[in-house]
Amino acid sequence: xxxxxxxxxxxxxxxxxxxxxxxxxxxVAAYDIPRFVLPAPSAIWLALVSDxxxxxxxxxxxxxxxxxxxxxxxxxxxxxxxxxxxxxxxxMALYPYAVVLQVTPVVAIAPLIIIWVGFERINLALLxxxxxVAFFPxxxxxxxxxxxxxxxxxxxxxxxxxxxxxxxxxxxxxxALPYLLNGMKTAGGLALIGTVVAEYGAGSGTxxxxxxxxxxxxxxxxIANMFAALFLLALLGVTIFFxxxxxxxxxxxxxxxxxxxxxx
Amino acid sequence: MIAxxxxxxxxxxNGVKALGxxxxxxxxGEFLSLLGPSGCGKSTALRIIAELLVPTGGELxxxxxxxxxxxxxxxxxxMPWAIVRDNVRLPLDLEGVPRAEANARAESALARxxxxxxxxxxxxxxxxxxxxxxxxxxxxxxxxxxxxxxxPFAALDEISRDALNEDLLRLWREDGLTIVxxxxxxxxxxxxxxxxxxxxxRPGRIASEIRPAAPQARNSEWRLTSxxxxxxxxxxxxxxNAMAKAA
Numbered sequence: 305x306x307x308x309x310x311x312x313x314x315x316x317x318x319x320x321x322x323x324x325x326x327x328x329x330x331x332v333a334a335y336d337i338p339r340f341v342l343p344a345p346s347a348i349w350l351a352l353v354s355d356x357x358x359x360x361x362x363x364x365x366x367x368x369x370x371x372x373x374x375x376x377x378x379x380x381x382x383x384x385x386x387x388x389x390x391x392x393x394x395x396m397a398l399y400p401y402a403v404v405l406q407v408t409p410v411v412a413i414a415p416l417i418i419i420w421v422g423f424e425r426i427n428l429a430l431l432x433x434x435x436x437v438a439f440f441p442x443x444x445x446x447x448x449x450x451x452x453x454x455x456x457x458x459x460x461x462x463x464x465x466x467x468x469x470x471x472x473x474x475x476x477x478x479x480a481l482p483y484l485l486n487g488m489k490t491a492g493g494l495a496l497i498g499t500v501v502a503e504y505g506a507g508s509g510t511x512x513x514x515x516x517x518x519x520x521x522x523x524x525x526x527i528a529n530m531f532a533a534l535f536l537l538a539l540l541g542v543t544i545f546f547x548x549x550x551x552x553x554x555x556x557x558x559x560x561x562x563x564x565x566x567x568x
Numbered sequence: 569m570i571a572x573x574x575x576x577x578x579x580x581x582n583g584v585k586a587l588g589x590x591x592x593x594x595x596x597g598e599f600l601s602l603l604g605p606s607g608c609g610k611s612t613a614l615r616i617i618a619e620l621l622v623p624t625g626g627e628l629x630x631x632x633x634x635x636x637x638x639x640x641x642x643x644x645x646x647m648p649w650a651i652v653r654d655n656v657r658l659p660l661d662l663e664g665v666p667r668a669e670a671n672a673r674a675e676s677a678l679a680r681x682x683x684x685x686x687x688x689x690x691x692x693x694x695x696x697x698x699x700x701x702x703x704x705x706x707x708x709x710x711x712x713x714x715x716x717x718x719x720p721f722a723a724l725d726e727i728s729r730d731a732l733n734e735d736l737l738r739l740w741r742e743d744g745l746t747i748v749x750x751x752x753x754x755x756x757x758x759x760x761x762x763x764x765x766x767x768x769x770r771p772g773r774i775a776s777e778i779r780p781a782a783p784q785a786r787n788s789e790w791r792l793t794s795x796x797x798x799x800x801x802x803x804x805x806x807x808x809n810a811m812a813k814a815a
Contacts, residue, residue: 456645459620463639464662464710474661478649559648559690 343528351528352535359517363536366499366513369427370544373434374495378488380435381442389450389476390468406440410498414505423506430502430513437498438491445487449480482560485552492544500537514540569631570594570714570746571617577625577771578612585771587612589626592765592774594714594748599740601749601757601764603807609772610750611642611718617748618716635746638707640717644699646691652678652702653687659710677705680742681735697728701735708739715740715747721756733759734787741785754807758782758800759791766803766810775810778803 325345331337332344339347352359384402388395410433421429453476461471503515514533521529556563577588587609594600594617602610615621616628618639638659646655653674660670678687681701691699700720707715721729737760740747751757757764764778780799783790790796 454645456641456643457647459615459618460639460641460645460658461662463618463620463637464659466662470662474658475647478647481649559692561692564692 340525340527343531347528348531348535351526352532355529355532359514359532359536362512362514362517362533363540365427366496366503366515366537367540369430369434369513370496370499370540373431373438373498374488374492374544376431376435377438377442377491377495378484381439381487381491382446382484385443385446385450385480386472386477388447389472395447402440402443405436410437410501411505414502417502418506426506430499430506433502433505434495434498437501438495441487441490441494442484445483445490446480449483450476452483453479482552482556482562485548485555489545489548489552492548493541496537496541496544570596570635572629572631573613573617573626574629575626576613576616576623576628578609578616578621579624587616587770587772588623590773594746596713596746597744599737599747599749599760599762601751601761602767603751603754603757603764603803604767604772605769605811606752608767608769610752610767613772614716614718614748614750617714635713636710638710638712638715640700640703640707640715640720642719642722644691644696644703646699646702646706648691650691651687652683652689652691652694655691655702656687656706656709658706663710673709674705677709678702680708680739681705695728697724697732700724700728700732704732704736704739708743711743713746715745717747717749719750719752722751722753729756730788730791736760737786754804755791755800758796758803759786764803764806766806768810776806778806 329344329346332342343351384398388399413436414429414433417432418426418429421432450472453471457475458471461475466474499513500515503513504519506516507519514537517533518530518537521527521533553563558564571592571594573590573592575589575591577585577590579585590609590613592613602613604610612621616623618637619628619634620639647658650658653671656674656677657670660673665673675684675687678684681704683698683701683705686694686698686702691702694702703720707717721732724732733756736747739745749757749760758780759782761780762782764780766775766778767773768775780803781795782799
Protein backbone atom coordinates (compact mmCIF):
# COMPACT_ATOMS: atom_id res chain seq x y z
CA UNK A 305 0.00 0.00 0.00
CA UNK A 306 1.51 3.39 -0.98
CA UNK A 307 1.39 6.47 1.22
CA UNK A 308 -1.41 8.11 -0.79
CA UNK A 309 -3.78 5.18 -0.33
CA UNK A 310 -2.75 4.96 3.33
CA UNK A 311 -3.76 8.59 3.87
CA UNK A 312 -6.98 7.99 1.95
CA UNK A 313 -7.73 4.97 4.12
CA UNK A 314 -7.40 7.10 7.25
CA UNK A 315 -9.14 10.20 5.91
CA UNK A 316 -12.10 8.59 4.19
CA UNK A 317 -13.90 7.26 7.29
CA UNK A 318 -13.03 10.47 9.15
CA UNK A 319 -14.52 12.64 6.40
CA UNK A 320 -17.63 10.46 6.28
CA UNK A 321 -18.02 10.72 10.07
CA UNK A 322 -17.74 14.51 9.98
CA UNK A 323 -20.25 14.70 7.11
CA UNK A 324 -22.76 12.55 9.02
CA UNK A 325 -22.34 14.66 12.17
CA UNK A 326 -22.88 17.88 10.20
CA UNK A 327 -25.97 16.44 8.49
CA UNK A 328 -27.26 15.22 11.85
CA UNK A 329 -26.73 18.66 13.45
CA UNK A 330 -28.47 20.37 10.51
CA UNK A 331 -31.38 17.90 10.48
CA VAL A 332 -32.04 18.32 14.23
CA ALA A 333 -32.12 22.11 13.80
CA ALA A 334 -34.12 22.09 10.56
CA TYR A 335 -36.83 19.68 11.76
CA ASP A 336 -36.81 20.97 15.35
CA ILE A 337 -36.41 17.45 16.75
CA PRO A 338 -36.92 17.43 20.55
CA ARG A 339 -33.77 16.77 22.67
CA PHE A 340 -35.39 13.78 24.39
CA VAL A 341 -35.83 12.07 21.01
CA LEU A 342 -32.60 12.88 19.21
CA PRO A 343 -30.13 15.42 20.62
CA ALA A 344 -27.80 17.24 18.23
CA PRO A 345 -24.11 16.22 18.25
CA SER A 346 -23.29 19.61 19.83
CA ALA A 347 -25.66 18.81 22.73
CA ILE A 348 -24.05 15.40 23.17
CA TRP A 349 -20.63 17.05 23.23
CA LEU A 350 -21.84 19.53 25.89
CA ALA A 351 -23.23 16.64 27.97
CA LEU A 352 -19.92 14.84 27.63
CA VAL A 353 -17.95 17.89 28.76
CA SER A 354 -20.24 18.84 31.65
CA ASP A 355 -20.53 15.26 32.92
CA UNK A 356 -16.91 14.40 32.22
CA UNK A 357 -15.65 13.58 35.76
CA UNK A 358 -18.48 11.21 36.64
CA UNK A 359 -18.46 9.65 33.16
CA UNK A 360 -14.73 9.02 33.54
CA UNK A 361 -15.30 7.38 36.91
CA UNK A 362 -17.90 5.09 35.32
CA UNK A 363 -15.60 4.44 32.37
CA UNK A 364 -12.85 3.41 34.78
CA UNK A 365 -15.24 1.03 36.61
CA UNK A 366 -16.27 -0.64 33.35
CA UNK A 367 -12.72 -0.69 32.01
CA UNK A 368 -11.30 -2.20 35.22
CA UNK A 369 -13.81 -5.06 35.23
CA UNK A 370 -13.38 -5.60 31.48
CA UNK A 371 -9.58 -5.81 31.73
CA UNK A 372 -9.66 -8.06 34.79
CA UNK A 373 -12.19 -10.37 33.13
CA UNK A 374 -10.11 -10.40 29.96
CA UNK A 375 -6.89 -11.28 31.77
CA UNK A 376 -8.66 -13.97 33.77
CA UNK A 377 -10.14 -15.35 30.53
CA UNK A 378 -6.70 -15.46 28.88
CA UNK A 379 -5.05 -17.13 31.88
CA UNK A 380 -7.78 -19.70 32.47
CA UNK A 381 -8.48 -20.31 28.75
CA UNK A 382 -4.81 -20.97 27.97
CA UNK A 383 -4.36 -23.12 31.09
CA UNK A 384 -7.37 -25.27 30.24
CA UNK A 385 -6.36 -25.54 26.57
CA UNK A 386 -2.89 -26.72 27.64
CA UNK A 387 -4.54 -29.28 29.91
CA UNK A 388 -6.71 -30.42 26.97
CA UNK A 389 -3.62 -30.78 24.77
CA UNK A 390 -1.96 -33.02 27.34
CA UNK A 391 -4.95 -35.24 28.07
CA UNK A 392 -7.63 -36.23 25.61
CA UNK A 393 -9.65 -37.68 28.52
CA UNK A 394 -9.74 -34.32 30.32
CA UNK A 395 -10.78 -32.62 27.08
CA MET A 396 -13.57 -35.12 26.44
CA ALA A 397 -14.82 -34.70 30.03
CA LEU A 398 -14.70 -30.90 30.26
CA TYR A 399 -15.23 -29.52 26.75
CA PRO A 400 -19.01 -30.08 26.64
CA TYR A 401 -19.39 -28.04 29.85
CA ALA A 402 -17.28 -25.24 28.40
CA VAL A 403 -19.66 -25.22 25.43
CA VAL A 404 -22.69 -25.13 27.75
CA LEU A 405 -21.22 -22.06 29.48
CA GLN A 406 -20.61 -20.46 26.10
CA VAL A 407 -24.07 -20.99 24.66
CA THR A 408 -25.99 -19.94 27.78
CA PRO A 409 -26.81 -16.22 27.35
CA VAL A 410 -25.13 -14.13 30.02
CA VAL A 411 -28.39 -12.18 30.51
CA ALA A 412 -30.08 -15.42 31.54
CA ILE A 413 -27.55 -16.36 34.19
CA ALA A 414 -26.74 -12.84 35.41
CA PRO A 415 -29.51 -12.74 38.06
CA LEU A 416 -28.41 -16.08 39.45
CA ILE A 417 -24.74 -15.12 39.69
CA ILE A 418 -25.63 -11.75 41.24
CA ILE A 419 -27.81 -13.44 43.88
CA TRP A 420 -25.12 -16.02 44.66
CA VAL A 421 -22.32 -13.48 44.92
CA GLY A 422 -24.49 -10.82 46.57
CA PHE A 423 -25.27 -7.20 45.71
CA GLU A 424 -22.69 -6.06 48.25
CA ARG A 425 -19.99 -7.61 46.04
CA ILE A 426 -21.53 -6.61 42.74
CA ASN A 427 -18.20 -5.97 41.00
CA LEU A 428 -17.18 -9.57 41.67
CA ALA A 429 -20.44 -10.76 40.11
CA LEU A 430 -19.83 -8.56 37.07
CA LEU A 431 -16.30 -9.92 36.82
CA UNK A 432 -17.54 -13.52 36.83
CA UNK A 433 -20.17 -12.78 34.17
CA UNK A 434 -17.74 -10.92 31.89
CA UNK A 435 -15.18 -13.72 32.32
CA UNK A 436 -17.80 -16.30 31.32
CA VAL A 437 -18.40 -14.49 28.04
CA ALA A 438 -14.72 -13.84 27.23
CA PHE A 439 -13.38 -17.24 28.21
CA PHE A 440 -14.58 -19.45 25.37
CA PRO A 441 -12.86 -17.84 22.36
CA UNK A 442 -9.55 -18.09 24.21
CA UNK A 443 -10.15 -21.74 25.07
CA UNK A 444 -11.34 -22.81 21.62
CA UNK A 445 -8.72 -20.84 19.66
CA UNK A 446 -5.83 -21.94 21.86
CA UNK A 447 -6.99 -25.56 21.79
CA UNK A 448 -7.08 -25.42 17.99
CA UNK A 449 -3.67 -23.75 17.88
CA UNK A 450 -2.03 -26.28 20.20
CA UNK A 451 -3.38 -29.06 17.98
CA UNK A 452 -2.18 -27.36 14.80
CA UNK A 453 1.52 -27.80 15.50
CA UNK A 454 3.32 -29.32 12.48
CA UNK A 455 3.26 -33.11 12.88
CA UNK A 456 6.63 -33.49 11.19
CA UNK A 457 8.11 -31.09 13.72
CA UNK A 458 6.55 -33.10 16.54
CA UNK A 459 8.21 -36.18 15.03
CA UNK A 460 11.52 -34.34 14.85
CA UNK A 461 11.24 -33.31 18.51
CA UNK A 462 10.49 -36.94 19.44
CA UNK A 463 13.42 -38.18 17.32
CA UNK A 464 15.72 -36.01 19.41
CA UNK A 465 14.23 -37.26 22.65
CA UNK A 466 12.14 -34.20 23.56
CA UNK A 467 9.91 -34.45 26.63
CA UNK A 468 6.21 -33.51 26.48
CA UNK A 469 7.09 -30.30 28.32
CA UNK A 470 9.73 -29.40 25.70
CA UNK A 471 7.25 -30.10 22.90
CA UNK A 472 4.66 -27.93 24.63
CA UNK A 473 6.99 -25.03 25.42
CA UNK A 474 9.09 -24.97 22.30
CA UNK A 475 6.59 -26.12 19.66
CA UNK A 476 2.93 -26.26 20.61
CA UNK A 477 2.73 -22.91 22.41
CA UNK A 478 4.53 -20.89 19.68
CA UNK A 479 2.37 -22.66 17.06
CA ALA A 480 -0.74 -21.66 19.03
CA LEU A 481 0.30 -18.02 19.38
CA PRO A 482 -1.44 -16.69 16.22
CA TYR A 483 -4.63 -18.52 17.22
CA LEU A 484 -4.44 -17.22 20.79
CA LEU A 485 -3.87 -13.62 19.67
CA ASN A 486 -6.82 -13.85 17.30
CA GLY A 487 -8.94 -15.27 20.13
CA MET A 488 -7.79 -12.38 22.33
CA LYS A 489 -9.14 -9.85 19.82
CA THR A 490 -12.56 -11.52 20.01
CA ALA A 491 -12.37 -11.99 23.78
CA GLY A 492 -11.42 -8.33 24.39
CA GLY A 493 -14.65 -7.14 22.77
CA LEU A 494 -16.67 -9.86 24.45
CA ALA A 495 -15.28 -8.99 27.88
CA LEU A 496 -16.58 -5.43 27.40
CA ILE A 497 -19.95 -6.67 26.14
CA GLY A 498 -20.11 -9.12 29.06
CA THR A 499 -19.38 -6.34 31.56
CA VAL A 500 -22.02 -4.03 30.08
CA VAL A 501 -24.67 -6.75 29.85
CA ALA A 502 -23.89 -7.79 33.44
CA GLU A 503 -24.21 -4.16 34.56
CA TYR A 504 -27.64 -4.06 32.89
CA GLY A 505 -28.51 -7.30 34.67
CA ALA A 506 -27.44 -5.80 38.00
CA GLY A 507 -29.67 -2.81 37.37
CA SER A 508 -29.43 0.79 38.48
CA GLY A 509 -28.11 1.70 41.91
CA THR A 510 -25.66 -1.15 42.40
CA UNK A 511 -23.15 -1.23 39.57
CA UNK A 512 -21.70 2.16 38.69
CA UNK A 513 -20.19 1.54 35.25
CA UNK A 514 -21.13 3.07 31.91
CA UNK A 515 -24.19 0.82 31.51
CA UNK A 516 -25.53 2.25 34.74
CA UNK A 517 -24.99 5.77 33.30
CA UNK A 518 -27.02 4.78 30.24
CA UNK A 519 -29.85 3.31 32.33
CA UNK A 520 -29.90 6.33 34.63
CA UNK A 521 -29.85 8.84 31.77
CA UNK A 522 -32.61 6.89 29.99
CA UNK A 523 -34.79 6.92 33.10
CA UNK A 524 -34.41 10.71 33.29
CA UNK A 525 -34.88 11.18 29.55
CA UNK A 526 -31.39 12.78 29.39
CA ILE A 527 -30.81 11.38 25.94
CA ALA A 528 -27.71 13.52 25.31
CA ASN A 529 -26.05 12.00 28.41
CA MET A 530 -27.12 8.59 27.18
CA PHE A 531 -25.40 9.22 23.85
CA ALA A 532 -22.29 10.53 25.66
CA ALA A 533 -22.00 7.28 27.66
CA LEU A 534 -22.67 5.25 24.52
CA PHE A 535 -19.96 7.18 22.70
CA LEU A 536 -17.46 6.38 25.47
CA LEU A 537 -18.46 2.71 25.39
CA ALA A 538 -17.89 2.53 21.63
CA LEU A 539 -14.58 4.36 22.04
CA LEU A 540 -13.53 1.87 24.71
CA GLY A 541 -14.46 -1.10 22.52
CA VAL A 542 -12.55 0.27 19.53
CA THR A 543 -9.51 1.07 21.71
CA ILE A 544 -9.46 -2.47 23.14
CA PHE A 545 -9.72 -3.97 19.67
CA PHE A 546 -6.95 -1.84 18.18
CA UNK A 547 -4.68 -2.34 21.19
CA UNK A 548 -5.01 -6.10 20.80
CA UNK A 549 -4.58 -5.88 17.01
CA UNK A 550 -1.38 -3.89 17.62
CA UNK A 551 -0.16 -6.51 20.10
CA UNK A 552 -0.90 -9.22 17.52
CA UNK A 553 1.04 -7.34 14.87
CA UNK A 554 4.03 -6.69 17.14
CA UNK A 555 4.27 -10.32 18.21
CA UNK A 556 3.78 -11.87 14.76
CA UNK A 557 5.29 -9.27 12.44
CA UNK A 558 8.54 -11.14 11.81
CA UNK A 559 7.16 -14.51 10.91
CA UNK A 560 3.42 -14.96 10.52
CA UNK A 561 1.82 -14.38 7.12
CA UNK A 562 -1.12 -12.45 8.59
CA UNK A 563 1.20 -9.81 10.05
CA UNK A 564 4.00 -9.97 7.48
CA UNK A 565 1.67 -8.73 4.73
CA UNK A 566 1.39 -5.38 6.55
CA UNK A 567 5.13 -4.85 6.21
CA UNK A 568 4.98 -4.72 2.42
CA MET B 569 25.80 -53.31 9.24
CA ILE B 570 23.96 -50.42 10.89
CA ALA B 571 20.38 -51.64 10.75
CA UNK B 572 18.39 -54.61 9.68
CA UNK B 573 14.68 -54.80 8.88
CA UNK B 574 13.31 -58.33 9.10
CA UNK B 575 9.94 -59.05 7.49
CA UNK B 576 8.81 -55.54 8.44
CA UNK B 577 5.18 -54.75 7.65
CA UNK B 578 2.90 -51.83 8.26
CA UNK B 579 -0.86 -51.85 7.79
CA UNK B 580 -3.40 -49.03 8.02
CA UNK B 581 -6.06 -49.05 10.73
CA ASN B 582 -8.56 -50.37 8.15
CA GLY B 583 -6.35 -53.43 7.58
CA VAL B 584 -4.98 -52.37 4.18
CA LYS B 585 -1.29 -53.18 4.00
CA ALA B 586 0.94 -50.20 3.15
CA LEU B 587 4.33 -51.83 3.33
CA GLY B 588 6.05 -55.16 3.30
CA UNK B 589 7.07 -57.66 4.15
CA UNK B 590 10.37 -55.86 3.79
CA UNK B 591 13.81 -57.38 4.36
CA UNK B 592 16.52 -54.77 4.28
CA UNK B 593 20.04 -54.31 5.56
CA UNK B 594 21.63 -50.89 5.85
CA UNK B 595 25.39 -51.02 5.57
CA UNK B 596 27.61 -48.40 7.22
CA GLY B 597 28.83 -45.68 4.87
CA GLU B 598 26.48 -46.46 1.98
CA PHE B 599 24.17 -44.07 0.17
CA LEU B 600 21.03 -46.15 -0.16
CA SER B 601 18.07 -44.92 -2.16
CA LEU B 602 14.55 -46.32 -1.89
CA LEU B 603 12.98 -45.70 -5.27
CA GLY B 604 9.36 -46.27 -6.04
CA PRO B 605 6.06 -44.73 -7.11
CA SER B 606 4.04 -42.45 -4.81
CA GLY B 607 2.18 -44.35 -2.11
CA CYS B 608 4.41 -47.44 -2.20
CA GLY B 609 5.41 -47.09 1.44
CA LYS B 610 8.91 -45.59 1.02
CA SER B 611 8.27 -42.88 3.59
CA THR B 612 6.63 -45.41 5.90
CA ALA B 613 9.79 -47.53 5.75
CA LEU B 614 11.90 -44.49 6.56
CA ARG B 615 9.73 -43.58 9.55
CA ILE B 616 9.94 -47.13 10.82
CA ILE B 617 13.74 -46.93 10.64
CA ALA B 618 13.60 -43.63 12.55
CA GLU B 619 11.33 -45.36 15.10
CA LEU B 620 8.68 -42.72 14.51
CA LEU B 621 6.32 -45.50 13.41
CA VAL B 622 5.99 -48.93 14.95
CA PRO B 623 5.78 -51.79 12.42
CA THR B 624 2.66 -53.93 12.61
CA GLY B 625 4.82 -56.95 11.81
CA GLY B 626 8.49 -57.94 11.71
CA GLU B 627 11.32 -56.28 13.57
CA LEU B 628 13.95 -53.57 13.32
CA UNK B 629 17.37 -54.53 14.64
CA UNK B 630 20.39 -52.33 15.43
CA UNK B 631 23.30 -54.79 15.38
CA UNK B 632 25.81 -52.19 16.61
CA UNK B 633 23.40 -50.32 18.88
CA UNK B 634 21.07 -47.55 17.77
CA UNK B 635 23.11 -44.81 16.09
CA UNK B 636 22.45 -41.10 16.30
CA UNK B 637 19.88 -40.35 13.59
CA UNK B 638 19.21 -37.22 11.56
CA UNK B 639 15.99 -36.80 9.60
CA UNK B 640 15.19 -34.50 6.68
CA UNK B 641 11.55 -34.24 5.63
CA UNK B 642 10.06 -33.51 2.23
CA UNK B 643 9.23 -29.99 3.43
CA UNK B 644 11.92 -28.01 5.23
CA UNK B 645 9.75 -28.24 8.39
CA UNK B 646 11.28 -25.21 10.06
CA MET B 647 9.85 -23.31 13.00
CA PRO B 648 8.71 -20.04 11.35
CA TRP B 649 8.89 -18.08 14.61
CA ALA B 650 12.58 -18.90 15.15
CA ILE B 651 15.55 -17.46 13.29
CA VAL B 652 17.67 -19.77 11.15
CA ARG B 653 20.35 -20.33 13.82
CA ASP B 654 17.74 -21.28 16.44
CA ASN B 655 16.15 -23.71 13.99
CA VAL B 656 19.49 -25.38 13.32
CA ARG B 657 20.31 -25.44 17.04
CA LEU B 658 17.08 -27.26 17.93
CA PRO B 659 18.47 -30.84 18.23
CA LEU B 660 21.31 -29.55 20.43
CA ASP B 661 18.90 -27.56 22.62
CA LEU B 662 16.74 -30.63 23.10
CA GLU B 663 19.82 -32.60 24.13
CA GLY B 664 20.86 -29.93 26.62
CA VAL B 665 24.05 -28.78 24.86
CA PRO B 666 25.22 -25.45 26.40
CA ARG B 667 24.03 -22.42 24.46
CA ALA B 668 27.46 -21.08 23.43
CA GLU B 669 28.58 -24.45 22.11
CA ALA B 670 25.22 -25.00 20.38
CA ASN B 671 25.46 -21.60 18.69
CA ALA B 672 28.99 -22.31 17.46
CA ARG B 673 28.00 -25.71 16.09
CA ALA B 674 24.90 -24.24 14.42
CA GLU B 675 27.00 -21.54 12.73
CA SER B 676 29.46 -24.17 11.57
CA ALA B 677 26.66 -26.37 10.18
CA LEU B 678 25.22 -23.36 8.35
CA ALA B 679 28.62 -22.61 6.83
CA ARG B 680 28.86 -26.20 5.59
CA UNK B 681 25.59 -25.86 3.66
CA UNK B 682 26.59 -22.48 2.23
CA UNK B 683 24.42 -20.28 4.44
CA UNK B 684 27.02 -18.18 6.26
CA UNK B 685 25.49 -14.81 7.05
CA UNK B 686 21.90 -16.04 7.18
CA UNK B 687 21.81 -17.20 10.80
CA UNK B 688 19.74 -14.22 12.02
CA UNK B 689 17.20 -14.42 9.17
CA UNK B 690 13.68 -15.74 9.61
CA UNK B 691 12.82 -18.74 7.41
CA UNK B 692 10.17 -16.77 5.50
CA UNK B 693 12.77 -14.60 3.78
CA UNK B 694 14.68 -17.60 2.39
CA UNK B 695 14.08 -19.36 -0.92
CA UNK B 696 12.85 -22.97 -1.01
CA UNK B 697 16.36 -24.26 -1.69
CA UNK B 698 17.83 -22.24 1.18
CA UNK B 699 15.17 -23.47 3.57
CA UNK B 700 16.05 -27.03 2.62
CA UNK B 701 19.72 -26.24 3.30
CA UNK B 702 18.72 -25.05 6.78
CA UNK B 703 16.85 -28.32 7.25
CA UNK B 704 19.96 -30.30 6.23
CA UNK B 705 22.15 -28.19 8.55
CA UNK B 706 19.73 -28.97 11.39
CA UNK B 707 19.97 -32.69 10.62
CA UNK B 708 23.79 -32.56 10.55
CA UNK B 709 24.36 -30.36 13.59
CA UNK B 710 23.85 -33.25 16.01
CA UNK B 711 26.52 -35.25 14.12
CA UNK B 712 24.34 -38.21 13.14
CA UNK B 713 25.78 -41.47 11.89
CA UNK B 714 22.61 -42.32 9.99
CA UNK B 715 20.83 -39.67 7.93
CA UNK B 716 17.28 -40.40 6.76
CA UNK B 717 15.93 -38.21 3.96
CA UNK B 718 12.33 -38.32 2.79
CA UNK B 719 12.15 -36.90 -0.76
CA PRO B 720 13.91 -33.76 0.46
CA PHE B 721 14.36 -32.13 -2.94
CA ALA B 722 11.09 -33.15 -4.59
CA ALA B 723 9.58 -29.67 -4.39
CA LEU B 724 12.64 -27.79 -5.65
CA ASP B 725 13.45 -26.47 -9.09
CA GLU B 726 16.02 -28.43 -11.08
CA ILE B 727 18.88 -25.98 -10.59
CA SER B 728 18.50 -25.91 -6.80
CA ARG B 729 18.02 -29.65 -6.78
CA ASP B 730 21.23 -30.36 -8.73
CA ALA B 731 23.24 -28.02 -6.51
CA LEU B 732 21.86 -29.65 -3.36
CA ASN B 733 22.57 -33.12 -4.76
CA GLU B 734 26.23 -32.23 -5.16
CA ASP B 735 26.45 -30.61 -1.73
CA LEU B 736 24.80 -33.66 -0.19
CA LEU B 737 27.39 -35.95 -1.77
CA ARG B 738 30.14 -33.73 -0.38
CA LEU B 739 28.67 -33.84 3.13
CA TRP B 740 28.18 -37.61 2.88
CA ARG B 741 31.85 -38.08 1.98
CA GLU B 742 33.19 -35.57 4.52
CA ASP B 743 31.23 -36.98 7.46
CA GLY B 744 31.35 -40.65 6.52
CA LEU B 745 27.57 -40.69 6.82
CA THR B 746 25.23 -43.52 6.07
CA ILE B 747 22.27 -42.12 4.13
CA VAL B 748 18.90 -43.66 3.38
CA UNK B 749 17.29 -41.49 0.73
CA UNK B 750 13.68 -41.82 -0.37
CA UNK B 751 12.92 -40.57 -3.87
CA UNK B 752 10.76 -41.17 -6.92
CA UNK B 753 13.33 -39.68 -9.27
CA UNK B 754 15.33 -42.15 -11.37
CA UNK B 755 17.99 -39.55 -12.23
CA UNK B 756 18.42 -38.35 -8.67
CA UNK B 757 18.80 -41.85 -7.28
CA UNK B 758 21.24 -42.77 -10.07
CA UNK B 759 23.37 -39.71 -9.38
CA UNK B 760 23.45 -40.01 -5.60
CA UNK B 761 23.36 -43.64 -4.65
CA UNK B 762 25.81 -46.43 -4.09
CA UNK B 763 22.83 -48.75 -3.97
CA UNK B 764 19.22 -48.41 -5.13
CA UNK B 765 16.30 -50.55 -4.03
CA UNK B 766 13.22 -50.29 -6.23
CA UNK B 767 9.92 -50.86 -4.48
CA UNK B 768 6.67 -52.21 -5.90
CA UNK B 769 3.44 -50.20 -5.63
CA ARG B 770 1.48 -50.68 -2.39
CA PRO B 771 2.19 -52.74 -0.42
CA GLY B 772 5.83 -51.77 -1.01
CA ARG B 773 8.22 -54.66 -1.35
CA ILE B 774 11.74 -54.74 -2.70
CA ALA B 775 11.61 -55.56 -6.39
CA SER B 776 15.25 -55.14 -7.37
CA GLU B 777 18.64 -53.96 -6.21
CA ILE B 778 20.91 -51.88 -8.44
CA ARG B 779 24.43 -50.59 -7.82
CA PRO B 780 25.00 -47.68 -10.23
CA ALA B 781 28.48 -47.65 -11.71
CA ALA B 782 29.18 -44.19 -10.35
CA PRO B 783 32.69 -42.93 -9.66
CA GLN B 784 33.37 -42.22 -5.97
CA ALA B 785 34.04 -38.51 -6.60
CA ARG B 786 31.15 -37.88 -8.96
CA ASN B 787 30.03 -34.37 -9.78
CA SER B 788 27.75 -32.61 -12.23
CA GLU B 789 30.05 -33.52 -15.11
CA TRP B 790 29.18 -37.16 -14.58
CA ARG B 791 25.53 -36.36 -15.28
CA LEU B 792 26.51 -35.54 -18.87
CA THR B 793 28.32 -38.80 -19.57
CA SER B 794 26.97 -41.79 -21.48
CA UNK B 795 27.78 -43.96 -18.40
CA UNK B 796 25.33 -41.92 -16.37
CA UNK B 797 22.68 -42.23 -19.09
CA UNK B 798 23.21 -45.98 -19.19
CA UNK B 799 22.99 -46.29 -15.38
CA UNK B 800 19.80 -44.24 -15.37
CA UNK B 801 18.39 -46.42 -18.14
CA UNK B 802 19.01 -49.55 -16.06
CA UNK B 803 17.42 -48.00 -12.99
CA UNK B 804 14.46 -46.91 -15.08
CA UNK B 805 14.05 -50.42 -16.51
CA UNK B 806 14.18 -51.92 -13.02
CA UNK B 807 11.51 -49.54 -11.84
CA UNK B 808 9.35 -50.41 -14.85
CA ASN B 809 9.78 -54.10 -14.08
CA ALA B 810 8.84 -53.45 -10.45
CA MET B 811 5.63 -51.80 -11.59
CA ALA B 812 4.92 -54.62 -14.03
CA LYS B 813 5.45 -57.24 -11.29
CA ALA B 814 2.84 -55.56 -9.16
CA ALA B 815 0.39 -55.31 -12.05
